Amino acid sequence: MFLFRLGFLDVGWLDILDILLVAVLIYQIYNLLRGSVASRVFVGYLLIYLLYLVVKALGLNLLTTILEYFISVGALALIIIFQQEIRRFLLLIGKSTNVVNNRLMRRWLLRQPYLPESITPLKPIVDACKTLSAEFSGGLIVIERNDDLDKYVQTGELINANLSKQLLLSIFSQYSPLHDGAVIISNGRIVAARCILPVSDDDVLPPALGFRHRAALGMCEATDAAVIAVSEETGRLALAINGELSTNLSLPELESRLDKYLNEPGLKPLGNITP
Numbered sequence: 001m002f003l004f005r006l007g008f009l010d011v012g013w014l015d016i017l018d019i020l021l022v023a024v025l026i027y028q029i030y031n032l033l034r035g036s037v038a039s040r041v042f043v044g045y046l047l048i049y050l051l052y053l054v055v056k057a058l059g060l061n062l063l064t065t066i067l068e069y070f071i072s073v074g075a076l077a078l079i080i081i082f083q084q085e086i087r088r089f090l091l092l093i094g095k096s097t098n099v100v101n102n103r104l105m106r107r108w109l110l111r112q113p114y115l116p117e118s119i120t121p122l123k124p125i126v127d128a129c130k131t132l133s134a135e136f137s138g139g140l141i142v143i144e145r146n147d148d149l150d151k152y153v154q155t156g157e158l159i160n161a162n163l164s165k166q167l168l169l170s171i172f173s174q175y176s177p178l179h180d181g182a183v184i185i186s187n188g189r190i191v192a193a194r195c196i197l198p199v200s201d202d203d204v205l206p207p208a209l210g211f212r213h214r215a216a217l218g219m220c221e222a223t224d225a226a227v228i229a230v231s232e233e234t235g236r237l238a239l240a241i242n243g244e245l246s247t248n249l250s251l252p253e254l255e256s257r258l259d260k261y262l263n264e265p266g267l268k269p270l271g272n273i274t275p
């Protein structure tokens, strides 16, 4: 598998593949830790490891032995320090390979027949967000994509009604007994309200953002749903998708991001946003 020679090094296809895989891994770890205290610990550990390699190459035996001990104990310490990040990383991997909860995979693997789904129009959702934002009413709206959200539906009150802007506004009205928690929307229907979502423990979130936003982020870390949070304090709109929370979105931005994410080719159709 020899490809070319770099100085005294023989480089093959497998070496290139190896380098690419390590680069992807380091990039993913960097993305996961970006901005957190853990990232500084990671850089510190990496520097000590580089020092170890240099010291070993120079043949400084005593220092090499000390650093070897430090690195092996450090590996254990890293697992403890990074437990939240490791958990999030494993959750992301599990989410992307989630066969049981993924309806497309289930259909394909278990040969379940294709049942035509009704579509979720985005316009009533976006219109409701506009009003909620203007009136400084808090809102938390989960829109199902492929992952089954039944587990979260069970934590709230079942509604199973046609999706409409008015119904969403009634649910999130401060006088409604259902306004706390999240609304879950699936296949053009408001399935449940007052649902409890998993809360993210990401320490990169600005302290100004409270549990509504943490719940939005937590839900999109655990599933592939899109989650909209309307802030009661500021009226600002935020959208959580694929483990990332985008805050301070304008209404057109919210519309286009939702449209792009939910109507991606290969997914069940969810309808278009009409202006």
Ligand SMILES: Nc1ncnc2c1ncn2[C@@H]1O[C@H](COP(=O)(O)OP(=O)(O)OP(=O)(O)O)[C@@H](O)[C@H]1O
Residues within 6 Å of the ligand: 138, 139, 140, 179, 180, 181, 182, 195, 196, 197, 198, 199, 208, 209, 210, 211, 212, 213, 214, 215, 230, 231, 232, 233, 234
């Ligand atoms: N885990 C959760 N699941 C569902 N809803 C939640 C969860 N945690 C909080 N909420 C909802 O968020 C509401 C407000 O929480 P909080 O004030 O901490 O949020 P926030 O992010 O600061 O948003 P806001 O800007 O609207 O105040 C709660 O009353 C509740 O309705």
